[in-house]
Amino acid sequence: MMCDCCPRMCGADRENGGIGFCGASDKIKTARAALHFWEEPCISGDGSDRSRGSGTVFFSGCNLKCVYCQNAPISRGAAGAYIDILRLAEIMLELQDSGAYNINLVTPTHYVSQIRSAIDISREGGLKIPIVYNTSGYERPEIIESLKGYADIFLTDYKYSNNEDALRYSGVGDYVEYADAALSRMVRLAPLSFDSDGIMQSGVIVRHLMLPGKLTEAKNILKRIFTLYGNSIYYSIMSQYVPPGKENIQPDFPPELMKKVSAREYSKLIDYADRIGITNAYIQDGESASESFIPPFDLEGVFRRCIR
Numbered sequence: 001m002m003c004d005c006c007p008r009m010c011g012a013d014r015e016n017g018g019i020g021f022c023g024a025s026d027k028i029k030t031a032r033a034a035l036h037f038w039e040e041p042c043i044s045g046d047g048s049d050r051s052r053g054s055g056t057v058f059f060s061g062c063n064l065k066c067v068y069c070q071n072a073p074i075s076r077g078a079a080g081a082y083i084d085i086l087r088l089a090e091i092m093l094e095l096q097d098s099g100a101y102n103i104n105l106v107t108p109t110h111y112v113s114q115i116r117s118a119i120d121i122s123r124e125g126g127l128k129i130p131i132v133y134n135t136s137g138y139e140r141p142e143i144i145e146s147l148k149g150y151a152d153i154f155l156t157d158y159k160y161s162n163n164e165d166a167l168r169y170s171g172v173g174d175y176v177e178y179a180d181a182a183l184s185r186m187v188r189l190a191p192l193s194f195d196s197d198g199i200m201q202s203g204v205i206v207r208h209l210m211l212p213g214k215l216t217e218a219k220n221i222l223k224r225i226f227t228l229y230g231n232s233i234y235y236s237i238m239s240q241y242v243p244p245g246k247e248n249i250q251p252d253f254p255p256e257l258m259k260k261v262s263a264r265e266y267s268k269l270i271d272y273a274d275r276i277g278i279t280n281a282y283i284q285d286g287e288s289a290s291e292s293f294i295p296p297f298d299l300e301g302v303f304r305r306c307i308r
């Protein structure tokens, strides 16, 4: 069957050995499955000693190819190991046993059917914690609909206010239409709710990673989404963009992205969010661009533990 999991609809025959534009075959490839403490506090805890973390599974491959990707070792598909659906189900249960608040599936789009099967199996085995679908936002609305009863929380990027930027930086000329359509389904499927410790049980968090020099575009995104959904969702406004190191840079890398986001432009964006009425927001402090939120993709948690 030709794959049409994502808006690329590249038609790869993955069941018969084909590899999609995203780099995925029919086998699930994952680079890490472990507790992660650097998501928004309602996902991974408030950073105190009591925080239990988010049970995060990092999948390899990606249907976007952002020139500035902050997770390039896995998005380009090199890092990672193959596992089957049963092992993915076991991983979810192991993460729950480790105390995770949720199962956080990072870049899941190209494995969505295997993920649904793994969730079915792990729920039969006792999985109770919420499932977080952590996506670039470049999704087919039908696929988001298919997650009804599977995903509880959508942690979704909203990257661009216009398709010119989407084409230049991620190679897709229809990002905005798909991100809008997908987001509307997410909001319908996942009304906000929290447990008594403030950990999200259901809801939508829209993340925008501000890019250098893109203040107007970032404001346009916030304005558009807030006009539609107000404070019925959460907003995560991120300043942690870092340009790729010289060793990873492609010859055609856009020169305007060769710098960090300035404190001034980020602060203007936060002021703007406040002015238009956004109250459900996570913002980052000035140190964020120099901190590493990216864990090692060292296969931790991917394989079954051998007990001697």
Ligand code: SF4
Residues within 6 Å of the ligand: 003, 004, 005, 006, 007, 008, 009, 010, 011, 012, 014, 019, 020, 021, 022, 023, 024, 063, 109, 110
């Ligand atoms: S998920 Fe991958 S294989 Fe499927 S349509 Fe998208 S890019 Fe192609």
